[in-house]
Amino acid sequence: MKPLKPSSAASATLLAACLAAGAGCSSSNTGSTTASTTTEATTAAVTTDAPQPPAAQKIPKELTTHGDTRIDNYYWLNERENPEVIAYLNAENEYTEKMLAGTKEMQQELYDEIVGRIKQDDASVPYKDKGYWYYVRYEEGKEYPIYARKKGTMEAPEEVMLNANKRAENQSYYAAAGLDVSPNNQLLAFGEDTVSRRKYTLRFKNLKTGELLPDAIPNTTGSAVWANDNKTVFYTMKDPALRSYKIFKHTLGTPTTQDKEVFHEADETFSTYVYKTKSDRYIIIGSASTLSNEYRYVDADNPNGTFKVIQPRERGLEYSVDHFGDKFYIVTNKDGATNFKLMQTPVSKPGKANWTEVIPHRDDVLLEGIEIFKDYLALQERKNGLSQIRVKSWSNPKDDAYIDFGEEAYTAYIGLNPDFDSKELRYGYSSLTTPYSTYEFNMQTKERELLKREEVVGDFDPSNYEAKRLYATADDGTKIPVSLVYRKGLTLNGDNPTLLYAYGSYGSSTNPGFSSVRLSLLDRGFVYAIAHIRGGQEMGRQWYENGKLLKKKNTFTDFIDASEFLIEQQYTNPDKLFAMGGSAGGLLMGAVVNMRPELYQGVIAAVPFVDVITTMLDTSIPLTTGEFDEWGNPAEKEYYDYMLSYSPYDNVAAKGYPNMLVTTGLHDSQVQYWEPAKWVAKLRDMKTDDNMLLLHTNMEAGHGGASGRFQRYKETALQYAFLLNLLEQQNQ
CATH class of the missing domain: 3.40.50.1820 (Alpha/Beta hydrolase fold, catalytic domain)
Structure with missing residues (x-):
């Protein structure tokens, strides 16, 4: 099914853009009425040199809808806690291993080859935010990233915010997500998943002392959004079906039982998320379904305030929200804009009746997203199946340029750009023959600089x-x-x-x-x-x-x-x-x-x-x-x-x-x-x-x-x- 949508919260976080077989498999000729009887018929031994595949027991289950009955003989395999299910999966794994036994050396050769091309002691291109340079690096032989920063200059001493290798010790699975630093640069919020069900426990760290705070919030999407008071965070909770359905407010140092529910998405066809605008002025709660969106906002300086709806949901009306100055900027399909257009509206009167056009709809160009700067607007577009990045000047309508990428098939995307005042647009580029590259494009001079290209270890030559x-x-x-x-x-x-x-x-x-x-x-x-x-x-x-x-x-x-x-x-x-x-x-x-x-x-x-x-x-x-x-x-x-x-x-x-x-x-x-x-x-x-x-x-x-x-x-x-x-x- 659908990959989890990265919420706007993910794009708003500071570091988001970085980087023995069992018994019990039964003969398919054996029938039964309940899964619990599968132990009565196990796979018969077959005398042959070739590995024999396991045959899952047939337990017919009638599934009737609209008067149509389907017979599902293997419905019982959805019993995750049933030992017979685990035994069957293990037996299939053993069969796969036997069938591919002759490829063991080839698998090792391929693995060594693939890993051998990866620069093990690599690091991302640093970016600056609120006086710190942030980056992610890897150490040779280590599986997980180290999230770090330096104050003021890259020559300053390194501060390790999170060493995922240490957090992953003694875990068969580990994923960190949603790393976000508080406005005063002193606290880190992050999520941890040790099961791979994408149910994250939110944790908090004092970056001055290195102390992990006692606050721990389970069953979240993995990210927290800081209010400007440096102690209040908003987070998203998941329901039993893993739908993101509630937004809560937590104050550091208080029991999670006292957390206040600030929004409940009761419509099961919608999911909800929370993020902070690039301007740091507003906290936004979004609700999304395939065909509709709804957003509400509160001043980040007043986390106890009441969230106000920007535009109530309407089936078929899709929109997204960012902020600059005294306006919200809206990418929307309103009025039949199938490929989307850009609108703006006063923060004081944000409803669709007050939306005015900034970039019109175009039949041949899909508007995928925007990046707002004080003097420029960057647009992520798609035409003829290929990504485009367009840069416009707010003050000079004739200053409108597309970045030329010069290849027949490629991908390009706007990167992390936290500074409103910058004249440099950070973007990423890659093609089928060009490794992933990070560029800066000077929106004033139209010059670009390659900051980093992924190193392919060995004799790789794109030509x-x-x-x-x-x-x-x-x-x-x-x-x-x-x-x-x-x-x-x-x-x-x-x-x-x-x-x-x-x-x-x-x-x-x-x-x-x-x-x-x-x-x-x-x-x-x-x-x-x-x-x-x-x-x-x-x-x-x-x-x-x-x-x-x-x-x-x-x-x-x-x-x-x-x-x-x-x-x-x-x-x-x-x-x-x-x-x-x-x-x-x-x-x-x-x-x-x-x-x-x-x-x-x-x-x-x-x-x-x-x-x-x-x-x-x-x-x-x-x-x-x-x-x-x-x-x-x-x-x-x-x-x-x-x-x-x-x-x-x-x-x-x-x-x-x-x-x-x-x-x-x-x-x-x-x-x-x-x-x-x-x-x-x-x-x-x-x-x-x-x-x-x-x-x-x-x-x-x-x-x-x-x-x-x-x-x-x-x-x-x-x-x-x-x-x-x-x-x-x-x-x-």
């Missing part, structure tokens, strides 16, 4: 690689952008191994950026391709609208059309074409292999959202209620029927499927582990081929996989070895 932007044609005539990268010297003979990746949901655009990890495939002859399919927002807001709800199948057919295009253009062939997607992109993989399995030699489906209807009918599952405007509500028959027509789990059939590696995490809060587990069990029971079907469950992690800087690449090495092993088998 050895070539990137292209091509267009596939969909069945309905729509042009689908495809970004490609490969090592120079490629012969278009239809015989190149190719990995095609896509996401295609939630209006999330897949940018063609650099990956040093990907070099391990490119240097072995792979073409890497990104299909910018509908459901994302690469080609404007309508690109998203045409890939969701009752048009969701466009996402799947676009990917298939892009696959056929790569074959037609002689980049590859079905025996050497591989596909990959994760989360909602995993749903894409599930739909595609049901529709056109013969197009792909192998598929990697990471944390795949594949049991669409059952999940969307269960409002107790995290994120479900906020998803109805993305997928539809199956409680309505029209959406039920449409979702049923593509839901990967419901459409598994007795036919051949590609080789498949499916990954998940036991503690995943976004796509619950049982979706891929059930899907694999059903595929294993019904498919008619002899291709590999592997399920790998990280028993200690969630949606994002392992924590730490390097451990996550163990799974990447596994995925790459899976692909390379399939190629080796073809050549034998």
Whole structure:
């Protein structure tokens, strides 16, 4: 399902932009009525040299909606505390390990190669805020970042605010989030997750003494927003379904039982968050659903004041809020501005009746966001599928410039710019051949300076690689952008191994950026391709609208059309074409292999959202209620029927499927582990081929996989070895 939206609070924080198998798997021929009886039938021993896959017990469960009954034989796998479930997941892990045993050396080689390209003692580009220079650095051999600062100048002594390596000791998983320093520079707020369910405990540290304060607030989103009194913080609490639903106010040094609830988002289709404006003048509470927003504000100097609504929510009215001077600046789709426009309104009269236009709507340009300075306005835009950064002078309308990036396929984004008075715009840039780079653009002189480019350790030379932007044609005539990268010297003979990746949901655009990890495939002859399919927002807001709800199948057919295009253009062939997607992109993989399995030699489906209807009918599952405007509500028959027509789990059939590696995490809060587990069990029971079907469950992690800087690449090495092993088998 949907990746958690980074709230505006995340973008407002100072450091946000930095950087043994068990028994109990039972025969699929054994029936039962309750999961508790699964111990009665265990996997029969088979005398053969080949590893035998586990077969999950079939326990039929009838699921009836709108008079339609579906039989789910593997529904019982959602019992997280059932030992039989854990035993099955462990048995699948053991089977995967045995099937890929011959790739152990290759996996280690890939892992060493990937990690070997990473500069271990690296640091981010420092930025200045309230008299301090802030940065994140890494030490050689350490998995986690060190958050530090220096006062006044980078020559001053270092102050370590948080050493995540020490906090992570004796933890199988650790993530720090939402680091934010108080206005007087003396206190640090931060969140910690040690389970990977994205339920953070808020903690506070005295930066002068190094003392960790006794205040600890569990079950939050991980960030706190400081009022200007340096003792009051606002934070967001999660409900049992992990929806961000309440905003509380806490005073340091007081029991959390005395915290005051200041806002309750009662509508289950909305989530809520809190942030502080760049001006430090206002604390903003936001509420968001797929199609609507609402914001309220209070003076940061008066945290006990009453929050006032800027513009009450209206279905279909989307807007976001920032502040400068005596005005709020509003990016909105008001009055049919599909690609959004920029408005301003007096703080004293913020309702939409008083919104006046600053940047008009444009049919061919999507306005993604803004960055306000005293003398300039920076705009994050997207045109023809590519990012643009535009800089305008407040005082001189003719002073309007776009930054020239000079490559065919790239990504660019506005970075962290906390200083209103600056004439320097910090931005990030990358392409399929250019490592991530941090620049400063002088908005007055129009000159730019490269501050840092990610170092790729070893003999990497960008001139050895070539990137292209091509267009596939969909069945309905729509042009689908495809970004490609490969090592120079490629012969278009239809015989190149190719990995095609896509996401295609939630209006999330897949940018063609650099990956040093990907070099391990490119240097072995792979073409890497990104299909910018509908459901994302690469080609404007309508690109998203045409890939969701009752048009969701466009996402799947676009990917298939892009696959056929790569074959037609002689980049590859079905025996050497591989596909990959994760989360909602995993749903894409599930739909595609049901529709056109013969197009792909192998598929990697990471944390795949594949049991669409059952999940969307269960409002107790995290994120479900906020998803109805993305997928539809199956409680309505029209959406039920449409979702049923593509839901990967419901459409598994007795036919051949590609080789498949499916990954998940036991503690995943976004796509619950049982979706891929059930899907694999059903595929294993019904498919008619002899291709590999592997399920790998990280028993200690969630949606994002392992924590730490390097451990996550163990799974990447596994995925790459899976692909390379399939190629080796073809050549034998």
